[in-house]
Amino acid sequence: MEFVSPIDALFLLAESREHPMHVGGLMLFEPPEDAAPDFARRTYEKMLRENSLHPTFRKRPATWLGAPQFGWAQDADIELAYHVRRAALPAPGGQQQLLDLASRLHSSLLDRHRPLWEMHMIEGSGDGRFALYTKMHHALIDGVAGQRLIRRTMTEDATSDEFRVPWNLPSTRTSRPSETSGSAFGSTARQLLAAATSVPGLARTARDALLRQQLTMPFSAPRTLFNVPIGGARRVAVRSWPLERVKQVAKSTGSTINDVVLAMSAGALRGFLMEREALPDKPMIAMVPLSLRDEDDNEPGGNKICAILCNLATDLPDPLARLEVIKGSMNRNKDVYRGLSNTQAMALSALTLSPIAMSLLPALTSVTNPPFNIVISNVPGAREPLYWNGARLDAGYPMSIPLDGQAANITLTTNGANLDFGIVGCRRSVPHLDRILGHLENSLTALEDSL
Amino acid sequence: MEFVSPIDALFLLAESREHPMHVGGLMLFEPPEDAAPDFARRTYEKMLRENSLHPTFRKRPATWLGAPQFGWAQDADIELAYHVRRAALPAPGGQQQLLDLASRLHSSLLDRHRPLWEMHMIEGSGDGRFALYTKMHHALIDGVAGQRLIRRTMTEDATSDEFRVPWNLPSTRTSRPSETSGSAFGSTARQLLAAATSVPGLARTARDALLRQQLTMPFSAPRTLFNVPIGGARRVAVRSWPLERVKQVAKSTGSTINDVVLAMSAGALRGFLMEREALPDKPMIAMVPLSLRDEDDNEPGGNKICAILCNLATDLPDPLARLEVIKGSMNRNKDVYRGLSNTQAMALSALTLSPIAMSLLPALTSVTNPPFNIVISNVPGAREPLYWNGARLDAGYPMSIPLDGQAANITLTTNGANLDFGIVGCRRSVPHLDRILGHLENSLTALEDSL
Numbered sequence: 001m002e003f004v005s006p007i008d009a010l011f012l013l014a015e016s017r018e019h020p021m022h023v024g025g026l027m028l029f030e031p032p033e034d035a036a037p038d039f040a041r042r043t044y045e046k047m048l049r050e051n052s053l054h055p056t057f058r059k060r061p062a063t064w065l066g067a068p069q070f071g072w073a074q075d076a077d078i079e080l081a082y083h084v085r086r087a088a089l090p091a092p093g094g095q096q097q098l099l100d101l102a103s104r105l106h107s108s109l110l111d112r113h114r115p116l117w118e119m120h121m122i123e124g125s126g127d128g129r130f131a132l133y134t135k136m137h138h139a140l141i142d143g144v145a146g147q148r149l150i151r152r153t154m155t156e157d158a159t160s161d162e163f164r165v166p167w168n169l170p171s172t173r174t175s176r177p178s179e180t181s182g183s184a185f186g187s188t189a190r191q192l193l194a195a196a197t198s199v200p201g202l203a204r205t206a207r208d209a210l211l212r213q214q215l216t217m218p219f220s221a222p223r224t225l226f227n228v229p230i231g232g233a234r235r236v237a238v239r240s241w242p243l244e245r246v247k248q249v250a251k252s253t254g255s256t257i258n259d260v261v262l263a264m265s266a267g268a269l270r271g272f273l274m275e276r277e278a279l280p281d282k283p284m285i286a287m288v289p290l291s292l293r294d295e296d297d298n299e300p301g302g303n304k305i306c307a308i309l310c311n312l313a314t315d316l317p318d319p320l321a322r323l324e325v326i327k328g329s330m331n332r333n334k335d336v337y338r339g340l341s342n343t344q345a346m347a348l349s350a351l352t353l354s355p356i357a358m359s360l361l362p363a364l365t366s367v368t369n370p371p372f373n374i375v376i377s378n379v380p381g382a383r384e385p386l387y388w389n390g391a392r393l394d395a396g397y398p399m400s401i402p403l404d405g406q407a408a409n410i411t412l413t414t415n416g417a418n419l420d421f422g423i424v425g426c427r428r429s430v431p432h433l434d435r436i437l438g439h440l441e442n443s444l445t446a447l448e449d450s451l
Numbered sequence: 452m453e454f455v456s457p458i459d460a461l462f463l464l465a466e467s468r469e470h471p472m473h474v475g476g477l478m479l480f481e482p483p484e485d486a487a488p489d490f491a492r493r494t495y496e497k498m499l500r501e502n503s504l505h506p507t508f509r510k511r512p513a514t515w516l517g518a519p520q521f522g523w524a525q526d527a528d529i530e531l532a533y534h535v536r537r538a539a540l541p542a543p544g545g546q547q548q549l550l551d552l553a554s555r556l557h558s559s560l561l562d563r564h565r566p567l568w569e570m571h572m573i574e575g576s577g578d579g580r581f582a583l584y585t586k587m588h589h590a591l592i593d594g595v596a597g598q599r600l601i602r603r604t605m606t607e608d609a610t611s612d613e614f615r616v617p618w619n620l621p622s623t624r625t626s627r628p629s630e631t632s633g634s635a636f637g638s639t640a641r642q643l644l645a646a647a648t649s650v651p652g653l654a655r656t657a658r659d660a661l662l663r664q665q666l667t668m669p670f671s672a673p674r675t676l677f678n679v680p681i682g683g684a685r686r687v688a689v690r691s692w693p694l695e696r697v698k699q700v701a702k703s704t705g706s707t708i709n710d711v712v713l714a715m716s717a718g719a720l721r722g723f724l725m726e727r728e729a730l731p732d733k734p735m736i737a738m739v740p741l742s743l744r745d746e747d748d749n750e751p752g753g754n755k756i757c758a759i760l761c762n763l764a765t766d767l768p769d770p771l772a773r774l775e776v777i778k779g780s781m782n783r784n785k786d787v788y789r790g791l792s793n794t795q796a797m798a799l800s801a802l803t804l805s806p807i808a809m810s811l812l813p814a815l816t817s818v819t820n821p822p823f824n825i826v827i828s829n830v831p832g833a834r835e836p837l838y839w840n841g842a843r844l845d846a847g848y849p850m851s852i853p854l855d856g857q858a859a860n861i862t863l864t865t866n867g868a869n870l871d872f873g874i875v876g877c878r879r880s881v882p883h884l885d886r887i888l889g890h891l892e893n894s895l896t897a898l899e900d901s902l
Contacts, residue, residue: 090539090574108559113682113879123541231564428564
């Protein structure tokens with residue numbers, strides 16, 4: 001039996017029916033032009049034949065008779081068809097039906113008696129495409145590493161014959177799977193957390209660092225409908241935007257792509273809340289995980305992941321004025337970040353990049369006094385079109401974890417010429433989550449129109 | 452706020468991710484001959500228009516912020532499309548795909564933040580039929596009452612224009628829904644349990660009564676693979692048999708239909724366990740809920756529901772010899788039952804008809820020393836063909852609740868000219884559950900061949 005690392009154990013212990021602790025993703029594929037009508041089904045059967053599993057995909061909590069989870073067992077008897085499933089959309093098989101299904105799949109708990117992952121091949125889309133929904137427990141992998149893992153199953157070569165599945169990928173130098181470490185696929189945040197001497201110490205240091213960022217804000221974060229206790233059911237909403245549109249706004253305003261994405265999100269949140277007559281007077285604050293790198297610093301270790309508090313200026317009606325406030329806020333807090341000690345920076349990064357770490361710090365999930373209103377996360381993606389079994393990846397939407405006090409989450413990633421947004425919310429606390437999509441489009445259009 | 456009755460509260464408290472406490476059913480429908488291809492979808496849309504809900508279908512546990520469940524709240528803001536959903540089968544849309552989906556639907560927990568029920572309209576069956584999977588929490592309704600409720604939405608008139616859904620049925624004299632009682636749809640067992648003065652007293656009385664039945668057995672129940680702790684995932688297996696075949700065996704052997712059903716099940720369990728080299732030397736014992744009625748007694752109140760322990764004679768290779776032992780065992784224990792005091796009979800009935808009550812009595816879910824090996828339950832059904840929205844009910848399979856120590860459950864019901872078997876098992880403890888179906892057929896054939 002392998003011992004569960006303390007951090008991974010926390011993910012297992014913190015999970016409840018109201019707080020599933022899995023990350024996921026929804027990918028849309030366009031089969032090759034000469035594909036047979038049952039291409040998706042044949043691809044599914046090909047997946048089932050890949051029955052050699054990496055140890056990470058074989059391990060399950062070892063003690064499951066009411067005792068706490070202290071160990072991982074290697075499951076010797078994997079039922080691959082349990083983990084890798086087929087589903088279909090009812091007619092007409094459009095976006096609505098796909099998101100209904102993805103919402104349900106993202107709501108249900110993983111079975112603790114089996115390795116904590118699932119993949120669903122979704123057929124029956126009206127336009128000939130198929131989808132793949134992936135779900136992995138955060139105790140196995142975090143969102144960023146999960147996205148990276150999925151990308152590694154794909155290739156830029158449309159004609160490649162190689163067929164890869166996440167559960168039996170060969171090791172790489174940068175993420176070396178290991179039979180003995182529970183954090184085999186862990187990202188930087190996970191490793192930072194694991195390196196912390198104590199959780200209370202980490203939380204204290206992180207709170208201090210957070211406070212220094214908060215001091216740059218005109219107000220503390222207001223309470224919004226996103227900052228409430230959550231239920232167990234989820235709703236997901238996804239949409240892609242051409243990266244070029246965002247780039248144009250960034251170029252004309254001297255902003256970064258991330259600044260524009262934040263302004264786009266800020267306008268959408270403003271519109272969504274106004275529609276519900278729930279817009280707070282004070283500006284909303286986002287938590288933005290960001291990779292900061294000094295220009296002279298070419299070492300991989302010089303890559304500093306940090307968590308920036310950003311004033312979203314949702315109180316301002318003018319989109320350009322909002323973008324300016326966001327730019328200023330991001331720059332100011334990047335500077336604050338640079339001024340933090342390494343320990344502080346590490347603590348804050350670890351804390352804000354891990355949903356469970358967030359929930360360890362009561363202040364972060366406070367309902368009356370949220371330190372920020374929503375996490376908006378831009379996960380690194382691919383600039384070139386990707387293919388899997390010859391099918392083109394049209395979109396890949398990340399799906400993260402809402403928490404008490406953080407009832408919705410916006411995560412996006414680059415996929416070829418597109419920005420793919422995946423929004424996950426508590427189905428009860430955040431009704432009509434999908435309306436945020438329309439507001440995102442309106443918000444981007446408003447930015448374009450005001451140039 | 453309405454208070455949750457103590458019994459209903461037990462169902463809520465006992466539920467965990469390993470032990471979902473919902474009962475369900477899977478119904479197959481044949482659309483009318485002149486139906487449009489989108490008949491199922493139109494029927495679904497018709498369901499959504501029935502947005503007036505009976506209070507039982509509006510209530511949810513009132514306190515959901517970590518506190519125990521002491522009250523029901525009436526949910527004022529029902530999202531009907533959350534409870535009533537559409538799903539589709541991947542190609543070819545056969546029995547395998549249907550049961551894969553039903554297994555998953557029966558595995559997931561109901562959301563405690565909403566009224567505790569779901570209905571799934573399942574399209575995409577290859578043969579033009581559609582299916583309906585229903586799921587209700589045992590705190591709202593028990594299995595027998597649930598089956599009765601579903602039947603009440605149907606009619607013997609294929610041409611009837613009336614469209615009924617379970618959540619807004621008019622009251623009847625025999626099961627009068629009430630706004631003030633948590634047991635509005637409760638069956639006899641539920642009412643008996645509620646009437647008991649104390650749970651420990653009830654458990655003690657039931658154990659005494661059980662013991663008197665056990666004394667008629669040659670051995671105590673052996674430990675089998677069905678008597679183990681269970682996980683959260685389920686597998687369901689269903690199949691229909693012509694009632695006429697069972698009737699013929701009953702007639703030729705002077706047995707009741709129920710005796711033959713038990714012999715058929717006994718042979719199947721024997722075959723299933725032999726295949727896995729796991730057949731115990733000693734005969735398995737079933738718990739059989741049964742309605743006993745004195746012939747002169749025509750009052751509805753004279754209907755005595757009891758729980759009979761039955762020696763399944765799984766140690767005997769000869770099917771007729773097995774049937775004889777089963778007949779004798781049933782008759783002997785019906786007599787024991789008649790000799791019990793009313794309180795004892797009530798306690799035992801209540802206990803064995805309610806899965807949660809079973810789990811209250813440690814002896815009943817003991818893994819080392821099970822008092823019986825499996826529950827085999829024949830739920831009253833309809834002798835005439837039934838229709839819903841003009842579609843003929845081809846089959847209606849009940850799905851019950853496995854428990855620790857009772858990893859599988861066989862429930863069947865009459866539907867027109869058929870006996871519909873619904874078997875539910877823990878997906879991990881009872882692998883290849885569906886093979887029991889083939890063994891049921893073999894077992895019935897063996898009985899027929901030996902006449």
